[in-house]
Amino acid sequence: MHKQLLQQQVIARLEQDMQQAEHAAMTAYETATHEENIAENKYDTLGLEASYLATGQARRAAAIRQTLANWKQLVVRAFDPQLGIQLGALIELSDDEDRRQCLLLGPDGASMKLQQDGRTVQVIGPQSPLGHSLLGKQVGDEVTLRLASGVQLLEIVRVG
Template identity: 60%
Template sequence: MDKNTLHPLIIERLQAALELAQRAALSAYEAATDEQNIAENKYDTLGLEASYLATGQARRAQEIRQSLSAWQQLTLRPFDPLQGIQLGALVWLADAREREQCLLLGPDGAGLKLQWLGQEVMLVSPRAPLGQRLLGCGPGDEVELRIAGGVQHFEVLRVV
């Protein structure tokens, strides 16, 4: 599998998410500044609520903008067994029940899922616990992840 074909799909998806977030922020801003939403008494909070929403939407748009920039600057390199898993690695894992999953270790955009060649690929950041544990690993290595008092074990099947 060529992960270089996946890279533009991620950028495209992030650009679409950014456009959506920017439209939502603009819509919330317009609602917050609309004359009809001026408070008539202390219990009339529609304008205030719209203002909070606009602020949150603007923050979300900025986060997506930063993620998009990081992905645009990322150069995907082939897997180097001497360095192990690094940023840009496409990794297949199996859990204790032998369920497989495919992850792309990226600079940001964690949690984003894409369908690629009939396979679901989830983006994982090195800031995420699983992303941290994968750094430096290679095929055949086992990774242990402690979540909410439980322990999950994964085996690295292959890396591209």
Template identity: 45%
Template sequence: MNRLSADLAVFSAAAKTAHEAATHEENIPDNKYDTLSLEASYIAQGQANRAQDLRRALQAYQSLELQEFDDDSPIRLTALVRLEAEDGEEKILFIGPQEGGLKLTVHGEEVMVITPASPLGSELIGKSTGDQVTIGRKEFEVVEVS
């Protein structure tokens, strides 16, 4: 949640700065080809939209209740899933409600957040330890669900 809070602060400040640039008197167009103000307003809107997305994600994670898992539990929301390929490559995934693609370092290991709506997330939901999943062209085995 610290990462989401920090990202929210950055995007909120960026949206405010872009809005100020869009409305600043020096950016009033001199002619129909002067689009600096218009471009700044698009940036401001994009930054504000991203800040709103981050607010929703932060609220979702603050109200999230972690589930208990054992070796026989099917993968579902809040599962921490360790995958391993035959060549030894490992991936650690957290099934979260939002912000898929976010990478975090937890106890020195990289954990990627995925959502149940993502292709990989939908493939993992319902699987359990010992099941196989395909990522790209590589097969991975679910070796741990916690």
């Protein structure tokens, strides 16, 4: 798998999400400021509600914009055993039944699933419980993941 290609997929998806959020914010703003939505009495709140929506959509677009900037600045390096797992690492985990999962550890705010070479790659951030527990680990180390259904022990099989 190629980490740079995965990073490009994340960036493309975030750019698409940002465009949608900006469009939604603009639509809500236009609704809030349209002359037909000027309140005629204290019970006429359509314009006010649209302005709240516009504010929320603008904040969402700003958050996506920041996440996008962080992903564009991420320098994807080869795994350094001296440092252990860091941002940009491509990690393969195995559970006790030898079910494998592939993760890409990147900046926060871009949790998504990607496809590459016929495999699913889950993008996670360092603030997630699993992402946090992986930082600094090596191949062969184990991490414990607490789930609602119990505790899951995962072994780090490969890091790229």
